[in-house]
């Protein structure tokens with residue numbers, strides 16, 4: 300099935316914001332996190348930027364591959380906000396094409412390519428030197444739609460319950476990426 304953007308999805312260019320302040324990918328309260336900022340694109344696409352910090356090194360002066368995979372995962376995960384579904388990564392296949400030095404900004408783009416039942420297929424690239432620069436990393440992913448209970452059961456229930464009773468409807472919806 301062709302992916303369909305939710306009618307209430309953020310407009311192209313709009314910042315998506317963090318789904319959880321403690322998220323390693325997008326949270327503002329995570330000091331060594333990626334602080335990745337994603338914006339809605341056209342259709343079911345997003346763009347995002349992330350600048351590699353010294354805390355993200357693997358080899359001296361170069362980004363750790365797992366951190367780059369996290370940046371791809373986070374960007375791909377933010378696509379769910381355009382679909383208004385809650386989904387988690389089931390599979391993430393990553394190609395590391397070029398080394399990414401500390402201080403480099405990674406320009407990420409992601410797109411949902413297909414959907415089948417609970418399965419959401421997506422792809423992402425990360426470029427360096429500018430949004431049109433050479434591809435340094437790319438990934439193909441399979442996300443699986445889940446119920447809120449996934450996080451209640453496996454995660455920290457108190458925080459999930461608190462987020463669910465947040466009177467701010469947008470914040471509540473953003474936390475769980477559900478159809479309000």
Ligand SMILES: CCCCCCCC/C=C\CCCCCCCC(=O)SCCNC(=O)CCNC(=O)[C@H](O)C(C)(C)COP(=O)(O)OP(=O)(O)OC[C@H]1O[C@@H](n2cnc3c(N)ncnc32)[C@H](O)[C@@H]1OP(=O)(O)O
Nearest residue numbers: 318319372373376387388389390443450458459462474475
């Ligand atoms: C203030 C508080 C705020 C709180 C806010 C919380 C909510 C936030 C909202 C959203 C979070 C976003 C977070 C963003 C971060 C970026 C995204 C991540 O990193 S997510 C973390 C990493 N991922 C996991 O931890 C998944 C761990 N895995 C699982 O839980 C299960 O394995 C799961 C749900 C992925 C699948 O389990 P099943 O039991 O539901 O599904 P089955 O029945 O096994 O499979 C369904 C279909 O999918 C295929 N499938 C499943 N896993 C597959 C795989 N790995 N590869 C290929 N196919 C797979 C199967 O073959 C099956 O296909 P057939 O329907 O038969 O055609």
